[in-house]
Amino acid sequence: MQKKTWILNFSVFFLHIFTSSKALDVTQYGAIGDGVTEDSQAFLKAWEAVCSGTGDGQLIVPAGMTFVLQPLKFQGSCKSTPIVVQILGNMVASSRGSWEGDKDQWILFSDIEGLVVEGNGVINGQGSSWWEHKGSSRPTALKFKSCNNLRLSGLTHVDSAKAHIHINNCNGVSISNLRINAPESSPNTDGIDVAASSNVIIQDCVIATGDDCIAINSGTSNIRVCGIDCGPGHGISIGSLGKDGETASVEDICVQNCNFRGSTNGARIKTWPGGSGYARRITFSGITLDNVENPIIIDQHYNNGGSEKNTDDKSSAVEISKVVYSNFVGTSKSEYGVDFRCSAAVPCTEIFMKDVRIETPSSGSGQVAQGQCLNVRGVSTLAVPGLECLALSTDMLSSAELPEQTCMLPQPSVQPSTRPMQDPFWVYGSGGKRHRVFDVVLTSFIFVVLYMY
Numbered sequence: 001m002q003k004k005t006w007i008l009n010f011s012v013f014f015l016h017i018f019t020s021s022k023a024l025d026v027t028q029y030g031a032i033g034d035g036v037t038e039d040s041q042a043f044l045k046a047w048e049a050v051c052s053g054t055g056d057g058q059l060i061v062p063a064g065m066t067f068v069l070q071p072l073k074f075q076g077s078c079k080s081t082p083i084v085v086q087i088l089g090n091m092v093a094s095s096r097g098s099w100e101g102d103k104d105q106w107i108l109f110s111d112i113e114g115l116v117v118e119g120n121g122v123i124n125g126q127g128s129s130w131w132e133h134k135g136s137s138r139p140t141a142l143k144f145k146s147c148n149n150l151r152l153s154g155l156t157h158v159d160s161a162k163a164h165i166h167i168n169n170c171n172g173v174s175i176s177n178l179r180i181n182a183p184e185s186s187p188n189t190d191g192i193d194v195a196a197s198s199n200v201i202i203q204d205c206v207i208a209t210g211d212d213c214i215a216i217n218s219g220t221s222n223i224r225v226c227g228i229d230c231g232p233g234h235g236i237s238i239g240s241l242g243k244d245g246e247t248a249s250v251e252d253i254c255v256q257n258c259n260f261r262g263s264t265n266g267a268r269i270k271t272w273p274g275g276s277g278y279a280r281r282i283t284f285s286g287i288t289l290d291n292v293e294n295p296i297i298i299d300q301h302y303n304n305g306g307s308e309k310n311t312d313d314k315s316s317a318v319e320i321s322k323v324v325y326s327n328f329v330g331t332s333k334s335e336y337g338v339d340f341r342c343s344a345a346v347p348c349t350e351i352f353m354k355d356v357r358i359e360t361p362s363s364g365s366g367q368v369a370q371g372q373c374l375n376v377r378g379v380s381t382l383a384v385p386g387l388e389c390l391a392l393s394t395d396m397l398s399s400a401e402l403p404e405q406t407c408m409l410p411q412p413s414v415q416p417s418t419r420p421m422q423d424p425f426w427v428y429g430s431g432g433k434r435h436r437v438f439d440v441v442l443t444s445f446i447f448v449v450l451y452m453y
Helices: 002-019 040-051 437-452
Strands: 034-038 058-061 066-069 072-075 083-087 090-093 105-110 115-118 122-124 140-145 150-153 156-158 165-168 171-176 179-181 192-195 198-208 214-216 220-230 236-241 247-261 265-271 276-292 294-299 319-332 336-341 348-359 370-374 376-384 390-392
Touching: 040 058, 040 066, 040 072, 165 171, 192 198, 192 220, 214 220, 220 236, 236 247, 236 276, 247 265, 265 276, 265 319, 276 294, 294 319, 294 348, 336 348
Parallel strands: 034 066, 058 083, 066 090, 072 105, 083 115, 090 122, 105 140, 115 150, 122 156, 140 165, 150 171, 156 179, 165 192, 171 198, 179 198, 192 214, 198 220, 214 236, 220 247, 236 265, 247 276, 265 294, 276 319, 294 336, 319 348, 336 370, 348 376, 376 390
Antiparallel strands: none
16 A cells, blocks of 8 residues: 555656646736736746746746736846747737837847747737827837847737837847738838848748838848738838948848738839948849739839939949849739839949739730839840840840859758747647646546556
């Protein structure tokens, strides 16, 4: 009998260790989650604990709850790597009238190595109270600064006051399976902005906003964008670059297998007159267009939403070169499917078009769109509309002029595990609460032990 009791006690202890979770829940630190109470201090306390090594680097924002939050700064460096933040509930920004503190961003993650932010929760920027104040400071909803080997996935982002997501000074970033939504009329509500970062993958996202679906800004290299459904919005943009005489650097960019639906632009490169630097080795490939205002556009006369179409009053410009457009198909809302407006001082060079067919939806017979170009040099083949500024080639792929660039998949140097290390499979994804299967397993195991002995 003593042997049976010892085995029973040991079994219970073993199962308790096996099924126990060390992940931290923000409600353990006082978060209420009733959609009314302001929970910022509880979130900061929970972050301090998980960053210092408590909870094996796992923090849960539980499902079925709504947390109202003032601006938050989650600062590293942290003892645990990776840090896994599971957002399963709703995080809602305070409205403009009750906002306290920094107006640059709402939620900031800074200086954290191996950060994972994921879940099926919602990040709501409550932007409608800010949009009418277009000229004043408005916060980006979610910003990552100096977070190497970052993974962001699964979340829904809505109604940011300004940009929804900003990536700055990060290396090795994977962003996937996001939904980003804001009204088409909402000002400057970019989906994802990337700046001063390298080795970034953005894939399989649905983005509908009032500005760029994705904007790739200066200081970026080795960026892969694929499987994006964009529209409404201002398309996928390189830039704007060169504002106020900035020296820009953008290279090795691949935008592949993306759909544009009713967007203002499709594949866009925009630079300010008077800038310097370069944007080079850029590929747009496998693009579907549905009623897009400007399907393909390079604008070196960009002027904050406008363009100085007929003037070139600056002696310098960001140099644009080695840009490939291939496998475009669909419709242009305007008569111009391709619009290249480059600088006379620094023309666009090595611009290549292949397998492009853009039509206008106004004609049932599929009337082709027109193209226009200014100060452009390059080669095209099987491209409609054709452009007089581009030399014709029957086999551009074998041309010595075509830059050797392919859409290679950049790999973050670390692929952090997204599954909490201490949680068994029936606990993971349960919103921080064990499922009843825990009790069933424990009871069944005890019964088997008693039966055997």
